[in-house]
Amino acid sequence: MDTNHDSAKEAQAVAELLKSHQVKVTAPRQLILSSALQFSQPFHAEQLLEVTRKSDRAISLATIYRFLNILLQNKIVRQVDLKKDNFQYYEINRSSNFAVGYIICHGCKKVIEVTDPCLSLREKLVANDMGFTPTKLDLRIEADCQELSQKGYCSRQKEESQN
Numbered sequence: 001m002d003t004n005h006d007s008a009k010e011a012q013a014v015a016e017l018l019k020s021h022q023v024k025v026t027a028p029r030q031l032i033l034s035s036a037l038q039f040s041q042p043f044h045a046e047q048l049l050e051v052t053r054k055s056d057r058a059i060s061l062a063t064i065y066r067f068l069n070i071l072l073q074n075k076i077v078r079q080v081d082l083k084k085d086n087f088q089y090y091e092i093n094r095s096s097n098f099a100v101g102y103i104i105c106h107g108c109k110k111v112i113e114v115t116d117p118c119l120s121l122r123e124k125l126v127a128n129d130m131g132f133t134p135t136k137l138d139l140r141i142e143a144d145c146q147e148l149s150q151k152g153y154c155s156r157q158k159e160e161s162q163n
Contacts, residue, residue, distance in 0.1 A: 007034065010037055011033050011034045014037075015030060021074055023074065028056065032048065032059065032064060035048055035052040036071070036092060038051060039051075039092070041111060043090060043091070044087035044088060044089050044090070045064045048068075049064050076092070076093055077090045077091060078090065078091060080102065082104060083104075100114070101115075101116070102114065104143070105145045105154060105156070106143065107148040107157045108145075108154045108157040110145075114139070119139065
């Protein structure tokens with residue numbers, strides 16, 4: 001499967017969606033969008049800037065933040081509360097039948113995505129029982145990996161600190 005072709009098609013579809021909402025899709029915005037679509041896990045603005053600047057050194061962090069806000073308003077990206085490194089994380093809001101959550105290791109801060117087809121159902125049941133209609137689900141589990149629990153350290157912690 002050609003992921004570049006798929007990414008290009010996805011970027012074009014998102015650009016068309018933005019245009020339908022009267023959002024001007026300039027060359028820098030198209031580049032930022034294409035760069036954001038390369039991430040398979042949550043990213044922060046500085047990471048997006050780093051990837052985008054490989055193609056255009058003139059892109060600024062302010063431009064990234066302004067466009068991320070537009071993408072948020074149009075529900076193309078969503079904020080992810082990882083409480084990691086004092087950054088606000090984002091992810092592409094790809095359509096999925098599964099709710100997505102994250103487990104974060106206390107030792108190395110590695111983020112592992114968790115999908116569960118039952119999370120959305122459970123969320124609706126709990127909210128409905130209390131007289132609410134759910135609008136957003138955020139699941140973040142902070143945990144110790146097995147190695148950290150058993151040995152008192154996480155060997156990935158050294159790898160993460162070197163990166």
